[in-house]
Amino acid sequence: MRLWPLPTSSDEAEPVLSAPLGMPGDACHCSLALSALHDMFGHGETEPTREVGGILLGAFTDDEGRECTWVEDIVPALLAMGSSTSLTFTHETWAQIHSEVDSRADGLRIVGWYHTHPGFGPFYSAHDLFIHRNFFADPRHVGLVLDPVRVSLNVFGWVEGDIAKFPGCLVHVPRDDRAELETFLRRTTYI
Numbered sequence: 001m002r003l004w005p006l007p008t009s010s011d012e013a014e015p016v017l018s019a020p021l022g023m024p025g026d027a028c029h030c031s032l033a034l035s036a037l038h039d040m041f042g043h044g045e046t047e048p049t050r051e052v053g054g055i056l057l058g059a060f061t062d063d064e065g066r067e068c069t070w071v072e073d074i075v076p077a078l079l080a081m082g083s084s085t086s087l088t089f090t091h092e093t094w095a096q097i098h099s100e101v102d103s104r105a106d107g108l109r110i111v112g113w114y115h116t117h118p119g120f121g122p123f124y125s126a127h128d129l130f131i132h133r134n135f136f137a138d139p140r141h142v143g144l145v146l147d148p149v150r151v152s153l154n155v156f157g158w159v160e161g162d163i164a165k166f167p168g169c170l171v172h173v174p175r176d177d178r179a180e181l182e183t184f185l186r187r188t189t190y191i
């Protein structure tokens with residue numbers, strides 16, 4: 001495991017412990033707070049038969065010349081129209097998300113989106129690609145797909161102008177939460 005400075009903390013010296021999920025390589029392309037992952041899986045478990053989703057909040061930092069996307073929190077999209085196999089962000093959904101983001105005092109920004117595929121695996125459908133292309137066009141934006149039934153996830157993002165699955169990601173916790181991080185990594189699959 002590796003210690004990083006936490007980019008979103010007001011105390012820049014406050015370190016976090018991080019470990020790889022999948023095969024992210026040496027560079028940080030995307031690092032996810034374990035608390036945010038628990039919230040996303042928790043959101044998915046409330047709706048085991050249809051898709052739910054929301055927005056990822058965090059920060060962008062530079063890691064040895066390549067942008068790293070840090071995910072620290074989520075805003076569940078309570079009004080997103082979810083069916084068993086697709087999710088749509090309506091105007092009302094965006095209004096809810098922007099009012100929640102604007103009311104926060106922690107300075108976190110929108111860094112991507114997440115949604116669930118309950119029981120059928122964390123891939124990107126053509127509709128998911130459409131959403132990512134049109135609403136998350138910043139090259140640092142990431143998209144998370146989780147399967148709360150199979151306890152698996154994938155991270156997608158922009159790679160050389162196109163959307164691709166990342167080979168892995170990092171998961172981070174406050175440095176005292178090593179045991180909780182190890183438990184999560186043992187039970188979660190990055191496909």
Ligand SMILES: [Zn+2]
Pocket residue numbers: 085086115116117123124125128145
């Ligand atoms: Zn999808």
